[in-house]
Amino acid sequence: MNADPRNISANERPVIRQLDEAAANRIAAGEVVERPASAVKELVENALDAGARRIDVAYADAGKTLIRITDDGCGMTAEDLPLALSRHATSKIDGSDLLNIRSFGFRGEALPSLGAVGRLTLTSRAEGFDAAQITVAGGQLGPVKPAALTRGTVVELRDLFYATPARLKFLRSDRAEAQAIADVVKRLAMAAPYVSFTLRDVSAESRELFRADAEQGELFDALAARLGRVLGRAFSDNAVRLNAEREGLRLTGYAALPTYSRGAAIEQFLFVNHRPVRDKMLLGALRAAYMDFLSRDRHPAAVLFLDCEPERVDVNVHPAKAEVRFREAGVPRGLIVTGIRHALAEAGHRASSTVATATLGAMQPEPAGPPRLYQMDRPSYGAIRSAYAAQMPLSSFDEAPQPFTGAPAEPFTPSARVEPVPEATPELTRRPLGAARAQLHENYIVAQTETGMVLVDQHAAHERLVYERLKKQMAEKGVAAQALLIPEIVEFSPSDAARLLEAAADLERLGLTIEPFGGAAIAVRETPAILGEIDAGALLRDVLDELSDLGESLKLQARIEAVLSRMACHGSIRSGRQMRVEEMNALLREMEATPHSGQCNHGRPTYVELKLSDIERLFGRT
Numbered sequence: 001m002n003a004d005p006r007n008i009s010a011n012e013r014p015v016i017r018q019l020d021e022a023a024a025n026r027i028a029a030g031e032v033v034e035r036p037a038s039a040v041k042e043l044v045e046n047a048l049d050a051g052a053r054r055i056d057v058a059y060a061d062a063g064k065t066l067i068r069i070t071d072d073g074c075g076m077t078a079e080d081l082p083l084a085l086s087r088h089a090t091s092k093i094d095g096s097d098l099l100n101i102r103s104f105g106f107r108g109e110a111l112p113s114l115g116a117v118g119r120l121t122l123t124s125r126a127e128g129f130d131a132a133q134i135t136v137a138g139g140q141l142g143p144v145k146p147a148a149l150t151r152g153t154v155v156e157l158r159d160l161f162y163a164t165p166a167r168l169k170f171l172r173s174d175r176a177e178a179q180a181i182a183d184v185v186k187r188l189a190m191a192a193p194y195v196s197f198t199l200r201d202v203s204a205e206s207r208e209l210f211r212a213d214a215e216q217g218e219l220f221d222a223l224a225a226r227l228g229r230v231l232g233r234a235f236s237d238n239a240v241r242l243n244a245e246r247e248g249l250r251l252t253g254y255a256a257l258p259t260y261s262r263g264a265a266i267e268q269f270l271f272v273n274h275r276p277v278r279d280k281m282l283l284g285a286l287r288a289a290y291m292d293f294l295s296r297d298r299h300p301a302a303v304l305f306l307d308c309e310p311e312r313v314d315v316n317v318h319p320a321k322a323e324v325r326f327r328e329a330g331v332p333r334g335l336i337v338t339g340i341r342h343a344l345a346e347a348g349h350r351a352s353s354t355v356a357t358a359t360l361g362a363m364q365p366e367p368a369g370p371p372r373l374y375q376m377d378r379p380s381y382g383a384i385r386s387a388y389a390a391q392m393p394l395s396s397f398d399e400a401p402q403p404f405t406g407a408p409a410e411p412f413t414p415s416a417r418v419e420p421v422p423e424a425t426p427e428l429t430r431r432p433l434g435a436a437r438a439q440l441h442e443n444y445i446v447a448q449t450e451t452g453m454v455l456v457d458q459h460a461a462h463e464r465l466v467y468e469r470l471k472k473q474m475a476e477k478g479v480a481a482q483a484l485l486i487p488e489i490v491e492f493s494p495s496d497a498a499r500l501l502e503a504a505a506d507l508e509r510l511g512l513t514i515e516p517f518g519g520a521a522i523a524v525r526e527t528p529a530i531l532g533e534i535d536a537g538a539l540l541r542d543v544l545d546e547l548s549d550l551g552e553s554l555k556l557q558a559r560i561e562a563v564l565s566r567m568a569c570h571g572s573i574r575s576g577r578q579m580r581v582e583e584m585n586a587l588l589r590e591m592e593a594t595p596h597s598g599q600c601n602h603g604r605p606t607y608v609e610l611k612l613s614d615i616e617r618l619f620g621r622t
Contacts, residue, residue, distance in 0.1 A: 036063025037180035043155050047071035047106035054196045060203045064331040072152040076124040078144050087112045118160040124153040138163040186230045193226035234279035240347050244339035247331050249308045251339045254303035258293035266472045267301035271326050285333040289340035294603040301564035336619040345595035438583035445584045452611040459575045460600035467568035479511035480524040488524040490537040510556045528562050565601040
C-alpha cells in the first residue's frame with residue numbers, strides 16, 4: 001500500500017471506520033493525560049468541584065504504579081458511578097451554554113480516559129446513601145459493589161499507561177515526574193486557600209512531602225498565609241498586595257518587589273477564575289509590568305488571580321485547559337500592567353528583606369566553638385593602660401595610641417570621611433531611611449535609624465531619582481518628534497501593514513508617526529528625537545513582532561526609556577564625590593518620596609537596611 005496519501009488511486013480508497021469506545025478513550029487520554037501529573041491535576045480538580053475541604057494525594061513510583069486521591073466532598077451514589085466513567089458524562093454543565101463554565105472540569109473526559117489507560121478504582125459515598133465501588137481496567141468496566149467509606153470519594157489509579165505501554169517510554173525520570181506532581185498540587189493549593197492539602201509518597205514508607213492546612217480569615221490574609229506555606233516566607237514578606245478592577249475584570253494576588261527577582265521564571269503563577277493557566281499573553285503582561293525595573297536576565301515573581309464573568313473568557317481552547325482566550329484581550333493585559341505598577345509605586349522606596357539577609361550572610365562571624373582566651377582576659381599592667389588610653393576621646397586620627405608591644409606605629413589612613421555631624425534629631429532617625437552619619441569610600445552613605453542602620457549606594461540611588469524625574473517630564477510634555485526630510489518607506493505584507501496601522505495612534509504618542517503609502521507600504525514621517533538617527537524599518541519590524549506575539553508593543557517605549565536611563569546615569573551623583581551631611585540627608589528624603597527608589601534602573605538594590613538586633617547577633621551580643 002502506498003504510504004503517500006497524495007498518490008492513492010481510486011481503487012485504493014481508504015475505508016472510513018467507526019472506532020470502538022476503548023480506542024476513542026485511549027485517543028482522548030493522549031490529550032488529557034500526558035503524564036502522572038496530568039492525572040493528579042484532573043482528579044484534584046474533580047475533588048474541588050465536589051466541594052471538598054480536605055484533599056489527600058498519595059503516589060508511588062512517581063505516579064506510575066499508584067495515584068490515590070482522597071477527598072471529603074459530596075460524593076456519588078451507586079447509580080452515579082457507571083455514568084461517571086462514561087465519556088462526556090458530567091455534572092458540571094448541562095450542555096446548553098459552553099461559555100457559562102464555573103467549575104474546573106466540564107468535558108467529562110478525565111475519568112473514562114484514566115480508566116482506558118490504567119486500572120482505576122472509584123469508591124464513593126454521598127450523604128444519605130451507602131458507599132459503593134466500581135473498577136475499570138483498560139476500558140473494561142466492572143460491576144458496582146458495596147464498599148466501606150465514611151464520606152467523600154477515593155480515586156485509586158494503578159499501573160498508569162499499562163494499556164498504552166509506548167507512552168511510558170516518553171515519561172521523564174522519577175524525580176522529574178514527582179516534581180511535576182508536587183507543582184500541580186501546590187498550584188491548586190494556591191487557588192484554594194480554604195482547603196487542606198497533603199501530598200505523600202508511599203513508594204516504600206509513607207513520607208509527607210507537602211502539607212497545607214486550611215487557612216482562616218479574610219481572603220488576602222488567607223492567601224498570604226497559603227503563599228507563605230507554598231512559596232516560603234521570603235516571597236510573602238517581600239510582595240505587595242494587588243487589588244485592582246477594570247471593566248468588569250478584577251485582579252488580586254501578590255507581586256514581589258523588583259529587588260526580589262529570580263534567575264528563571266519559576267515563581268510566576270497565573271489563575272483565571274481560580275483556574276491555573278500558562279497563558280502566553282498574560283505572562284507577557286507580567287514581564288511588561290516589570291520592564292522598567294529588572295534587567296533582561298532577571299525574572300519577576302508574582303501570584304495573580306484574574307476574575308471575571310465566565311462568558312468573557314473561553315477555557316475550552318486547550319485539551320488540558322491550560323490556556324484561555326479573553327473576549328477583549330487588551331483589558332486583562334492592561335489591568336495586569338497598570339495594577340502591578342500602581343502597587344509597586346505605592347511601595348515607594350521599599351526594598352526586599354532578602355537584600356539584608358544576603359548582606360548578613362556575607363558578614364560571617366567566627367565559627368562557634370570553645371570560648372577563645374583573649375589577652376584582655378589576663379591583662380598586664382601595660383595592657384590596662386593602653387586599653388584605657390584607647391577609650392579616651394581623640395581630637396584627631398593622628399593621636400591614636402601606639403601598640404603597647406613597642407612596635408613602631410604606621411600612619412593611619414581613614415577609609416571613611418566623617419564630618420563633624422550634628423546630633424541626629426529624633427525626627428530624622430524616625431524617618432524610614434534615617435539620618436546621615438557618614439560617607440564611606442566616597443560612594444556609600446551610612447544612616448542611622450531608630451531600629452538599626454541603612455547603607456545607601458549614592459550613585460545608584462540618585463540615578464533612579466533622576467530617571468523617575470525624566471520619565472515624569474516625558475509623561476507631562478510628551479515625546480518630542482523630529483520630522484524626516486525624506487520619509488522612509490517600508491514594505492510589509494498586507495496583514496502586517498494593517499496590524500501596524502491599527503497601532504499608529506499609540507506609536508504617535510511616543511513620537512513615531514506612520515501612515516499608509518499605497519499597497520502594503522508604510523511611510524515613516526517622524527521618529528522620536530531622543531533616539532537620534534535610527535533604522536525605522538528595523539524598529540517597525542520589532543514592533544510588529546511584539547504586536548503579533550503579545551497583541552501590544554512596548555519595544556519603542558523600552559528604547560526611549562533606555563535612553564532616559566543612560567541620561568540619568570550620566571546626570572547623577574558619581575561614585576567618588578564627597579557629599580556634605582545636608583546633601584546626604586536631602587538624598588535620603590528624596591528617596592523616601594520617590595516611587596521605585598529601592599532599586600536602580602537595572603533592578604539592583606539602592607540601599608541595605610540592617611536591624612540593630614541583626615548587627616548585635618553578628619557580634620554575639622544576643
